[in-house]
Amino acid sequence: MCGIIGYIGSRSCLDIVFDGLKRLEYRGYDSAGIAVLHDRHISITKEAGKIDNLKPFLSQLPAAAQIGIGHTRWATHGTPTKENAHPHISDRLALIHNGIIENYRELKQELQDKGVTFRSETDTEVIAHLLGQELKGGTHPQEALMRVIQRLEGAFSLALITDQDDQHIYLAKQGSPLVIGLGQNENFFGSDITAFVSYTQKAVFLHDGECASVGRNEVKLWNREGQELPLKTTVLQWSPGSADKQGYRHYMLKEIHEQPRVISKTTQAFAPEGVLNHEALGLNSIQLEKVKSIHIVACGTAYYAGMVAKYFMEPALGLPVNVELASEFRYRDPLLMGQGQTLVMAISQSGETADTLASLKLAKDKGCQIFSICNVAYSSIHRESHGSILMHAGPEIGVASTKAFTSQVLCAYFWSMAAAEKLGRLSAKDKEARLQELKSLPLYMDQALNAEEHIAELANSLYEYPNFLFVGRGPNFIIALEGALKLKEISYIHAEGYAAGELKHGPIALIDKHMPIVAIAPHDAYYEKTLSNIEEIRAREGFVIGIGDEKDSRLRDLSQLYIPTPKMNNPYFQAILATVAVQFLAYYIAIKRGTDVDQPRNLAKSVTVE
Ligand code: M6R
Numbered sequence: 001m002c003g004i005i006g007y008i009g010s011r012s013c014l015d016i017v018f019d020g021l022k023r024l025e026y027r028g029y030d031s032a033g034i035a036v037l038h039d040r041h042i043s044i045t046k047e048a049g050k051i052d053n054l055k056p057f058l059s060q061l062p063a064a065a066q067i068g069i070g071h072t073r074w075a076t077h078g079t080p081t082k083e084n085a086h087p088h089i090s091d092r093l094a095l096i097h098n099g100i101i102e103n104y105r106e107l108k109q110e111l112q113d114k115g116v117t118f119r120s121e122t123d124t125e126v127i128a129h130l131l132g133q134e135l136k137g138g139t140h141p142q143e144a145l146m147r148v149i150q151r152l153e154g155a156f157s158l159a160l161i162t163d164q165d166d167q168h169i170y171l172a173k174q175g176s177p178l179v180i181g182l183g184q185n186e187n188f189f190g191s192d193i194t195a196f197v198s199y200t201q202k203a204v205f206l207h208d209g210e211c212a213s214v215g216r217n218e219v220k221l222w223n224r225e226g227q228e229l230p231l232k233t234t235v236l237q238w239s240p241g242s243a244d245k246q247g248y249r250h251y252m253l254k255e256i257h258e259q260p261r262v263i264s265k266t267t268q269a270f271a272p273e274g275v276l277n278h279e280a281l282g283l284n285s286i287q288l289e290k291v292k293s294i295h296i297v298a299c300g301t302a303y304y305a306g307m308v309a310k311y312f313m314e315p316a317l318g319l320p321v322n323v324e325l326a327s328e329f330r331y332r333d334p335l336l337m338g339q340g341q342t343l344v345m346a347i348s349q350s351g352e353t354a355d356t357l358a359s360l361k362l363a364k365d366k367g368c369q370i371f372s373i374c375n376v377a378y379s380s381i382h383r384e385s386h387g388s389i390l391m392h393a394g395p396e397i398g399v400a401s402t403k404a405f406t407s408q409v410l411c412a413y414f415w416s417m418a419a420a421e422k423l424g425r426l427s428a429k430d431k432e433a434r435l436q437e438l439k440s441l442p443l444y445m446d447q448a449l450n451a452e453e454h455i456a457e458l459a460n461s462l463y464e465y466p467n468f469l470f471v472g473r474g475p476n477f478i479i480a481l482e483g484a485l486k487l488k489e490i491s492y493i494h495a496e497g498y499a500a501g502e503l504k505h506g507p508i509a510l511i512d513k514h515m516p517i518v519a520i521a522p523h524d525a526y527y528e529k530t531l532s533n534i535e536e537i538r539a540r541e542g543f544v545i546g547i548g549d550e551k552d553s554r555l556r557d558l559s560q561l562y563i564p565t566p567k568m569n570n571p572y573f574q575a576i577l578a579t580v581a582v583q584f585l586a587y588y589i590a591i592k593r594g595t596d597v598d599q600p601r602n603l604a605k606s607v608t609v610e
Contacts, residue, residue, distance in 0.1 A: 001027055001028060001074045001098065001604040001605075001606060001607055001608045001609055002027070002029070002071065002072060002073055002074050002086075002097070002098035002099070002176075002191070002608070003021065003024030003025075003027045003029065003071065003072040003098070003190070003191045003192075003195065004024075004069070004070075004071055004096055004098050004157060004159055004178065004189070004190060004191045004195075005017055005020030005021055005023075005024060005069070005070045005071075005188070005189070005190045005191075005195040005196070006068065006069040006070070006159050006169050006171075006188065006189045006190070006214070007020070007066075007067070007068050007186065007187075007188050008066065008067045008168070008169050008186065008187055008214055008215060008216055009066055009183065009185060009186020009187065009216055010066060010185055010186060010216065011066065011186065012063055012064060012065065012066065013036055013065050013066055013067060013068030014034070014036065014058055014061060014063060014065065014068065016068070016188075016199070017034050017036075017068040017069070017070040018034065018051070018054070018055075018058065018070070019198075020070055020188075020190060020195040020196060021034070021051045021054075021070045021071075021072055022051055023194045023195055023198075024072055024190065024191060024192070024194065024195050025051060025072065025599060026194075026251065026397040026398070026399060026598065026599065026605045027072065027074070027191065027192075027604055027605045027606055028074050028399060028599065028602075028603050028604025028605055029051075029072035029073055029074050029604075030048065030049070030073060030074060030075050030080035031046065031047060031048045031049065031072075031073045031075075031080045031081070031082065031084065031085035032046065032047065032050075032051045032053070032054055032070070032071065032072045032073065032085065033045060033046025033047070033054070033070070033071050033073075033085045033086050033087050033096075034046070034054060034058075034061065034068060034069070034070045034071075034087075035068065035069050035070075035087040035089075035094035035096075035161060036061050036062060036065035036067060036068040036069075037065065037067040037068070037094075037161045037162075037163065037166055038062040038064060038065035038066070038067070039062070039166075040163045040166050041062075041163060042089070042092075042093070042094050042161060042162075042163055043060070043061045043062060043065070044087055044089065044094055045057040045058065045060060045061060046082055046085040046086065046087065047082055047085065048080050048081050048082050048085060049080075051072065066216075067161060067166065067169060069087060069094065069096050069159045069161055069169065070096070071085075071086035071087060071096035071097075071098075073085050073086055074604050076100055076123070076609060077100070077104070077121060077122050077123045077124075078120060078121030078122045079121070083119055083120045083121075084120045084121055084122050086122075086124060088119075088120060088122065088124050088125045088127075088128040089128060090125075090128040090129045090131060090132025090133075091132035091133075091135060091136045092132070092135055092136075092162050092163050092164055093128065093131055093132055093135060093141075093160055093161065093162040093163075094128075094160070094161050094162075095124065095127060095128040095131065095158060095159070095160050096124075096158070096159050097124040097127060097156055097157070097158050098156065098157045098176045098177075098178075098191055098608065099154060099155035099156035099157060099174075099175055099176040099608070099609060100123060100154045100155055100156075100609045101123040101124070101126060101127065101152050101153065101154045101156065102153045102154035103151075103152070103153040103154070104123035104126045104154075107126040107130065107151065107152075108125075108126050111126060111129050111130070111133075114133075116129050116133075123154075127148060127152065127156070127158065130148045130151065131144050131145065131148050131160060134147055134148060135162060135164060141160065141162050141164060141165050141168070141170050141213075142170060142211070142213055142222075145158075145160060145170050145172050145211055146211060146224075146226060149172045149174065149211070150224075152174070154174075154175070155174060155175025155176045155354070155608070155609060156172065156173070156174050156175065156176055157171070157172070157173045157174075157175075157176040157177060157178035157191065157206075158170075158171060158172045158173075159171050159189065167215050167216070168213045168214060168215050169189070169213075169214045170211065170212070170213055170214075171189060171206065171211060171212040171213075171214060172210070172211045172212075173206040173207070173208060173209075173210055173211075174208050174209060175208060175354075175608075176191070176352075176608050176609075177191055177192060177352050177379070177380060177608065178190075178191065178206045179191075179192065179193055179203050179204065179205050179206065179378075180203065180204040180206070180212060180214060180219055181193070181195075181196035181197075181199060181200045181202065181203050182200060182202040182203065182204065182219065182233065183199055183200045183202075185216055185217060186199075186216060187214050187215070187216065187219055188200065189212075189214060191608075192350075192352075192376070192606070193236055193376075194395060194397070197236060201235055201236040202233055202234070202235060202236070203233070203234050203235075203236055203378075204219065204221070204231050204232060204233055204234070205232075205234065205378045205383070206221070207383075209223055209224040210222070210223055210224075210229065211223075219231060234377075234378055236377075237377065250398060250587075250597045250598050251396075251397040251398035251598045252398035252400050252402060252490070252583075252587055252597050252598055253587060253597075254398075255396055255397070255398050255402045255403045256402045256403070256449070256580065256583050256584065256587065257449060258393075258394065258403050259402070259403050259406050259445055259449075259580065260442035260443075260445040260446050260449070261442070262392060262393050262394070262403050262406060262407050263406065263407075263410060263438075263441050263442045263445060264442045265392040266391070266392045266407060266410045266411065266414070267410075267435075267438050267439065267441075267442075269392050270411075270414040270418075271414065271435050271438070274432070274435055276414065276417060276418040276421055276431070277418075278418050278421075278422065280389070281389055281414055281415050281418045281419075282371060282385075282387035282388050282389050282415070283387065283415075283418055283419060283422055284387075285386055285387035285388075286340075286343065286369050286371060286386055286387040287340055287369065288343075288419055288422055288423065289423075290339070290340045290341055290369070291319065291340070291341065291342070291343045291369065292319065292337060292341045292342065293319060293320045293321075293322070293337065293341070293342050293343075294313065294317070294319055294320070294321045294322070294342070294343045294344075294345060295321075295322045295323075295324060295329070295334065295336070295342060295343070295344045295345070295363070295368075296309060296310065296321065296322070296323040296324070296344075296345045296346075296347060297323075297324050297325075297326040297329045297330075297344060297345070297346050297347075297356055297359040297360070297363075298323075298325075298326060298346060298347040298348060298353075298356055299325060299326050299327065299348075299353050299355055299356055299607065300401070300485065301349075301401040301404065301405045301482060301485060302347040302348050302349060302353075302356075302401070302404070302405075302408060303323065303325055303326075303347070304405065304478050304481050304482045304485070305347050305405050305408035305409050305412065306323040306345075306347050306408075306412070307323050307478045307481070308409050308412075308475050308478045308479075308572065308575065309321070309323070309347075309409065309412035309413070309416065310322075310323050311474065311475050311478075311572070312412075312413060312416055312572055313412065313416045316416045316417065316419070316420040316425065316426070317416065317419055317420055317423060317425065318423075318425060324359075325355075326346070326353065326355035326356040326358070326359040327355040327610065329355075329359045329362075330355055330358045330359045330362055336363060336366045336367075336368050337367075337368070338366055338367030338368065339367055340367065340368065340369040341368075342363070342366075342368040342369070343368065343369045343370075343371055344359070344360060344363035344368045344369070344370050344371070345370075345371045345372065345373065346359065346360050346370070346371070346372040346373070346374075346381050346385070347372070347373045347408050347412070348372065348373070348374050348375075348379075348381050349374070349375045349376070349391075349393070349396055349401055349404035349408070350374075350375070350376055350379060350605065350606035351372070351374035351375070351376040351379020351380060351381040351382045352376070352379050352380055352381065352606045352608050353381070353606065353607050353608070354607060354608050354609055354610045355607075355610050356381060357380050357381050357384065358610070360372070360381060360384050360385065361384065364384070369386050369387070370384065370385050370386050370387075371385055371386065371387045371388060371389075372384070372385040372387075372388045372389070373388070373389045373391060373408055373411045373412060373415070374388060374389075374390060374391065375390070375391040375393050375395075375396060375404055375407070377390055389411045389414075389415060391404065391407045391408065391411055392407065393406075393407040396605075397598065397605070398597070398598045399489070399490075399598060399599055399600055399603050399604070399605045400486055400489055400490050400583075400586070400597070400600070402486075402583050405482060405579065406576055406579060409572065409575075409576060410576075413572060417431065417434060434570065437568065437569060437570050437573060438573070440568075441568070441573050441576070444566045444568055444573070444577055445576070445577065445580065447566040448565050448566060448577040448580040448581065449580060451563055451564065451565070451580070451581060451584065452584055454563065455563060455581065455584040455585055455588055456584070456588040456591075458545070458561050458563070458585070458588075459585065459588035459589045459591070459592050460592065461561070462516060462545070462561075462585075462589055463491070463589045463592035463593050465493065465514070465515075465516050466493065466494060467493070467494045467495070467510070467515060467516075468484065468487055468493060468494070468495040468496075468515075468516050468517070468518060469484075469495070469496055469497075469498060469507060469510065469511075469515060469516070469517045469518070470483040470484040470487075470495060470496070470497040470498070470517075470518045470520070470582070471497070471498050471499070471500040471503065471517060471518070471519050471520070471530075471533065471537075472497075472499070472500060472519070472520035472521065472526075472530065472578075473499060473500050473501060473521075473526035473529060473530050473533075474524065474525065474526045474571060474575075475571055475572055475574075475575035476520040476521070476522065476524075476526070476530075476575050476578055477497070477498075477499040477500070478575070479520055479575050479578050479579050479582060480497035480498065480499075480500075480518070480520055480582075481497035482497070482579065482582065483495075483497060483518060483520075483579075483582030483583075483585065483586065484496050484497035485497070486582060486583060486585075486586035486587075487582075487585070487586040487589060487590075489586075489600050489603060490586055490587065490590040490595060490597050490600050491586060491589045491590040491593050491595055492593070492595060492600070492601070493589065493593075500519070500521075500526075500529070500530045500533040500534075501529065501533065503533055503536065503537070504536070508536065508537075508540065511537055511540040511541070511542040512540065512541055512542070513541040513542070513543060514543070515542055515543060516543045516545055517537050517542045517543065517544050517545065518545045518547065518582065518585065519533075519534050519537070519544055519545070519546050519547070519555075519559070520547045520548070520578045520581075520582075521534065521546065521547070521548045521555050522547075522548050522549055522552075522565065522567070522571075522574045522575075522577075522578065523548070523549045523552060523567065524571045524574060525571065531554060531555065531558070534546070534555070534558050534559075535558065538558055543560055544558060544559045544560055544561075545559060545560070545561040545562070545563065545585075546558065546559030546561070546562045546563070547562075547563045547565060547578050547581045547582070548562070548563075548564070548565065549564065549565065549566075549567045550564040550565070550566060550567065551567070552564075563581045563585070565577045565578055565580075565581055
């Protein structure tokens, strides 16, 4: 959702800001804009649609400008038009904003009563005018920012340039992410590190309530009360090239292919030489012995990773595990035990999902222990947690989550094993057997990736169907949900995932020869039951695309189209292999339909507003 990038230094800022916007493209947006400050004059260009729409207008901005801010907007208040795109201007300033101002109506009325004219329908413009009024009255920009943010309700990260000060960019953060990148005689900032990681790996993460002034050679940070704060610098682990496409047609395809490596790195990090690393798995930061129940909270694909985790975590730990959508959890007054007896575990690739973060804060206020599995280090969710696991997936840029899902399931699996070990519920023999199979998972994953060409071929006969069903049982019920989500989000085909055993309770009415049903049925404990369901589908002329074991002739015979996966004994690893098949299926169907795979319409990679 909305992306922010900014630069101040001794180079021309135009290319840096434009490049930063392109790197933030993955977050999802529908308009973009840039403002630069040069010779005490602010110049702006903004357009609806793609960032590239700005290109013809860049030459109208002063090429020598060394101070610039850029923004990608994901519309919340007001349609995606040029007028509503950021930066917004007022007297002598330009402003960009990520977040939502909840009390903007009252503030807008107040400003209109004073004769202020609004040019857009956005909530952001009220901030620009409030600041404009302060600056007009001679207030220093830093003081103006402090005063204005005290009047704002909601979430924001803001960046402000003003012709009153050509040595600084001013920032403020509350609820939405903002991070500063420290360079040599130049500094950067962004909504996330991908905006500037190719220039510097030294970063300062802003906390809620903090403001900053960013100059060429110095960065100052202060809190709500105006006290200056020390800068806490973090050295980023992501290498500059890790966020590039590396020759793949799409980030999503690259990220699907990265999964074997992600699995190897995860295993190396959490079980080097067969010993579970309790420290890296965050177990040393929580009091497991106190825990009587676990709530997993997450959204979208991360929620499905949590649902898979429930299947193995509950029996491993002998504790009830509830999995809940964060957007529901945070508003329903959940029954949570204080004094650390409930452990609330957030799963989030970005670590910035607004509902997941709010759920954690709520649980923290109620005295729960809070834990997270995140891919982005120092993200808000990671920082909010008592204990955490950092995934080893590397940057995930494609909006459709692929390698993050695999990694989340595996992190939860390692955590569950180590927690069981700590509780004395994991025998050495069992541990050894599981770790042994985990070691071979990347190889099996490589084999699963070999099905790519075959699946691409199948997509040719599938891409015109308007509806799909995905079915499975046990962990593969969750993979069915995930497969349906992948197909929906990147191909815009309507798809539903169902537990195969639920078909008779309603969805079977949808089945006829025009309905493709992706049936995931490896040879596991659920196999016979699922096969009966598939027989029922065939009896109603349903069009079955089977995903199952390479050597399984029964499922193959029942299926009109078949995607073989290698055979593993552990049902959760087997489910991970089936995930590759549904990821490719969604990808190649989307390719045939010509959609924007990495940035599907209306979607944002990181949902930082609720
Ligand atoms: O960053 P998070 O893992 O918290 O994001 C959660 C969801 O927004 C995300 O998984 C979303 O559902 C993906 N686009 C699915 O592919």
